Amino acid sequence: MxxxxxxxxxxAAGIVLNDAGDWLVVKKKYGGLQGQWSLPxxxxxxxxxxxxxxxxxxEEETGIQAEVIGLIGLRTGVIDDEISDNMMIFxxxxxxxKMVIQQDELWTAAFLSKESLLSxxxxxxxxxxxxxxxxxxxxxxxxxxxxGEPFGYTKxxxxxxxxxx
Numbered sequence: 001m002x003x004x005x006x007x008x009x010x011x012a013a014g015i016v017l018n019d020a021g022d023w024l025v026v027k028k029k030y031g032g033l034q035g036q037w038s039l040p041x042x043x044x045x046x047x048x049x050x051x052x053x054x055x056x057x058x059e060e061e062t063g064i065q066a067e068v069i070g071l072i073g074l075r076t077g078v079i080d081d082e083i084s085d086n087m088m089i090f091x092x093x094x095x096x097x098k099m100v101i102q103q104d105e106l107w108t109a110a111f112l113s114k115e116s117l118l119s120x121x122x123x124x125x126x127x128x129x130x131x132x133x134x135x136x137x138x139x140x141x142x143x144x145x146x147x148g149e150p151f152g153y154t155k156x157x158x159x160x161x162x163x164x165x
Contacts, residue, residue: 011087012054013041015130016066018094022111026061029107037117038124041087049157054090062109063100066092070138071159075126091138
């Protein structure tokens with residue numbers, strides 16, 4: 001995986017809430033989060049924005065359709081003094097209820113309450129920190145911004161906070 005992705009990684013993860021306020025969580029079959037409750041997440045692919053990636057990953061892993069509400073924050077680190085590992089964490093609203101679990105990558109997925117996740121020893125470290133800090137403020141999506149033709153963007157999404165939100 002390290003050679004395939006190069007030295008700078010960009011991933012997107014989603015805090016997906018249903019109408020009851022429950023969190024969509026997954027238990028992966030592989031990697032450092034194997035068997036732990038964590039957020040649906042994955043790498044940004046060529047030709048997509050980070051917010052498009054999180055929507056795709058949520059649906060691929062769980063079958064849940066969702067829309068991005070805002071950007072919560074960034075998890076960034078360096079692996080083995082070599083790889084810059086970055087993950088943008090988005091807030092999403094679930095638009096569907098029927099779950100179809102991606103059997104190749106996941107043991108299971110579920111919408112669970114904040115309280116049940118906080119008391120579950122299999123909740124990942126990052127998930128525990130997000131749950132304890134909840135509710136979190138977020139950066140809002142601002143549509144219609146474009147830096148102009150010289151840059152050649154085919155997609156351009158901006159998230160920021162201001163005194164109005």
